[in-house]
Amino acid sequence: MKKPKIAFFDFACCEGCQLQVANMGEGVLDVLAAFDVVEWREVMSEKWDKKYDVAIIEGSITDNHAVKRIKKIRKKTDILLAYGSCATIGGVNGMKNNFELDDIRKYVYGESYKFFPTEITKAVHQVVKVDYFVNGCPVYIPEFVTVLKAVLQGIPYYVPDYAVCVECKLNENVCMYAKGITCLGPLTRAGCNSWCINNGNICYGCRGMVSNPNEKSAQDILAKYNIPIELIMNKMNMYNKCREIV
Secondary structure (H helix, E strand, O other): OOOOEEEEEEOEOOOHHHHHHHOOOHHHHHHHHHOEEEEEOOOOOOOOOOOEEEEEEEOEEOOHHHHHHHHHHHHHEEEEEEEOHHHHHOOHHHHHHHOOHHHHHHHHHHHHHHHOOOOOOEOHHHOOOOOEEEOEOOEOHHHHHHHHHHHHHOOOOOOOOOEHHHHHHHOOOOOHHHHOOOOOHHHEEOOOOOHHHHOOOOOOOOOOEOOOOOHHHHHHHHHHOOOOHHHHHHHHHHHHHHHHHO
């Protein structure tokens, strides 16, 4: 059997998710051995102008040029996979949606802002059909590998819709709130195996909110540990704006 042809593309992002995959070292060769990698700007110079079996997209869509480009890629591929927070929920670039676009352009480009058109930041699935999602900033490699296996088998991958706290408990981590530290684990989709908390950090919510966050319980926990509710409510309000966008 012929190997599926796979290509990596980047839009508005830091390319950290591609780097995360590239940093697997020799392991990436094993993972991608089942594919024929035909385009990946981060690690190779070759270009492919024919049809892809799988296109992996990093980055958010922020201008008309990007809209046209992602639609062109979608037409050329059978399966499209969005990976990383920028591609799946708008990521850091989505913060500009809280401001007037002209104000943002003036702030960044000064008097020359008219030469740099922009649009409201969109996640990839807001512009074209996405078949698979891999959340995170950067992506969690074991989950990325699981999704690639699902692609090869032609079966769906369902992003967990329960909180990171579930995985944190399974990993027997001491709750950050018990340490008096604000953490977005109670509101954030799992699937990362509580990666950040396992390594002594907090959850920053890079995977996006669960579909039905228990905000009341989150407030109760804050009250229990005498943590000012404003610390997390501000972040929750920011997430709610992201949910409206995505």
